Amino acid sequence: MNLKVNGARRQFDGDPEMPLLWYLRDEIHLTGTKYGCGQGFCGACTVHVNGSALRSCQQSMESVADKEIITIEGLSETASHPVQQAWKHANVPQCGYCQGGQIMRAAALLQKNPHPSDADIDSAMKFNICRCGTYQRIREAIKAVAAGAQAVEAKK
Ligand code: FES
Ligand code: FES
Known part of the structure; x- marks a missing residue:
């Protein structure tokens, strides 16, 4: 599957059920997105998916196919947002x-x-x-x- 993270196109061919949070932190090392509860309760893992704030621990990789993800690292290059x-x-x-x-x-x-x-x-x-x-x-x-x-x- 394809997705875009912070403006860069990426391909993923792993487990489609894996949470997006795992992918962001463990596979592409965007560790600004935090693991808090892992169950959708705390919001520490919030990212933008096609412009909406969603909890990345609750989004499977399959669910974000062809979507645009922005993490805290991608909000602005110089923390100037x-x-x-x-x-x-x-x-x-x-x-x-x-x-x-x-x-x-x-x-x-x-x-x-x-x-x-x-x-x-x-x-x-x-x-x-x-x-x-x-x-x-x-x-x-x-x-x-x-x-x-x-x-x-x-x-x-
Ligand atoms: S880690 Fe707590 S809502 Fe995702
Ligand atoms: S949990 Fe420490 S600043 Fe929010």
Whole structure:
């Protein structure tokens, strides 16, 4: 099967039932996508599949055939994506383990809804677990990106 990961075309001829997370981490060594629970509960393994934030531990290789995968490494080459910048300015991470997944989830939210309400943010982010409790700063960072987007739009 074929797939595209962070813009590069790849071929895979292994077990079609293997989770995408295994492929990303163990076969092509993109270890920014984290293994947390392995059961779809924590969100640490979140990546974009054709633009939607999905849990890579719950996606079989077969299910992502011919699809475009973006991992945290592919969000931007220089960590310059607005969400990454906002995370940095708000000092969001503590241990950092969950944050790749949080950023990917937030980036997908803002891509689809550039001005999310508090309820939209809560709804989108509530299943991405942070054991360090950075939820308040995550929300502030998402709002900062939304405000930045509004500022750019206002200047147009
Ligand atoms: S590792 Fe995939 S949801 Fe926890
Ligand atoms: S920053 Fe430690 S788990 Fe979220």
